[in-house]
Amino acid sequence: MPARKTFTAYLLFITLAYFTLGFVHIGFALLGLFCMALPFVLLFRDRKKSWCQGYCPRAQFFDLFKKNSYTRQIPGFLLGTRVRDVVLSYFCMNIFFIPASTMMVAAGNMLPIDHVRILIIFEIPLSMPQLFSQPVLPPALLHFSFRIYSMMTTSFLAGTLLALLYRPRTWCRVCPVSTMSDRVLKNVIQISRET
Numbered sequence: 001m002p003a004r005k006t007f008t009a010y011l012l013f014i015t016l017a018y019f020t021l022g023f024v025h026i027g028f029a030l031l032g033l034f035c036m037a038l039p040f041v042l043l044f045r046d047r048k049k050s051w052c053q054g055y056c057p058r059a060q061f062f063d064l065f066k067k068n069s070y071t072r073q074i075p076g077f078l079l080g081t082r083v084r085d086v087v088l089s090y091f092c093m094n095i096f097f098i099p100a101s102t103m104m105v106a107a108g109n110m111l112p113i114d115h116v117r118i119l120i121i122f123e124i125p126l127s128m129p130q131l132f133s134q135p136v137l138p139p140a141l142l143h144f145s146f147r148i149y150s151m152m153t154t155s156f157l158a159g160t161l162l163a164l165l166y167r168p169r170t171w172c173r174v175c176p177v178s179t180m181s182d183r184v185l186k187n188v189i190q191i192s193r194e195t
Contacts, residue, residue: 008054008055008060009060010060011055011056011057011060012057012060012061012063012064013057014057015057015058015060015061015156016061018031018032018035018057018152019152019153019156022128022149023128023129023130023131024130024131024132025130025131025132025133026128026130026137026142026145026146026149027135027137027141027145029145029146029148029149029152030144030145030148032148032149032151032152033148035057035152036177038051039051039052039056039177039181040180040181040184042055043181043184043185044188047185047188048185049178049181049185051177051181052172052175052177052178052181056172056177058155058156058159058171059169059172062159062160062163062168062169062170062171062172063168063169064168065160065163065164065168066168072165072166072167073166074166074167074170074173075166078162078166078170078173078174079173083174084173084174084179085179087174087175087176087179088176088179088180090119090176091151091176092176093120094120094147094151097147098144098147098148098151099144101143101147102140102143102144102147103140105139105140105143106139106140111139112139112140112142112143112146113143113146113147113150114127114142114146115127115128115146116128116146116149116150116153117146117147117150118150118153118154118157119154120150120151120154155171155175155176158171159171159175162174
């Protein structure tokens with residue numbers, strides 16, 4: 001097995017580590033910001049979807065479902081642009097809502113959330129065990145951490161469900177990072193051709 005193949009095969013452990021570390025201390029949820037920024041750093045550096053094509057830890061995790069996947073045909077509506085636009089809009093709404101609500105917490109206008117939520121509003125009624133209580137996060141940072149963890153959990157659960165129902169990397173068809181990467185690449189290529 002080539003060295004790069006061996007390396008990428010272990011990237012799935014980053015996904016497992018991320019969700020496990022949230023149970024150690026919710027502050028680790030902030031590592032999710034790297035997962036949101038790194039794809040675009042690589043995109044601008046390489047001028048291609050390096051993250052999606054080989055480094056995405058989630059895609060490697062979803063590949064675990066290859067043996068158990070029924071490989072049902074992916075429904076046409078998931079292959080179209082409408083669902084991609086809806087998922088991207090949800091992602092953008094989160095990107096706006098998370099800092100806006102964090103500023104509200106910092107200003108004392110709302111209480112921080114202390115539970116994971118699915119799709120922004122549906123609270124999971126179980127408290128996350130925190131193996132370490134230190135450092136104690138300020139309310140705004142606690143809120144921000146739970147919001148980031150909630151967004152990552154929502155997309156992870158959606159991707160896992162799609163992997164179980166259809167093909168392992170079905171989520172990649174609607175992933176907002178992939179959608180934005182496609183659009184950025186299209187614009188970058190167009191601009192570079194014009195100059």
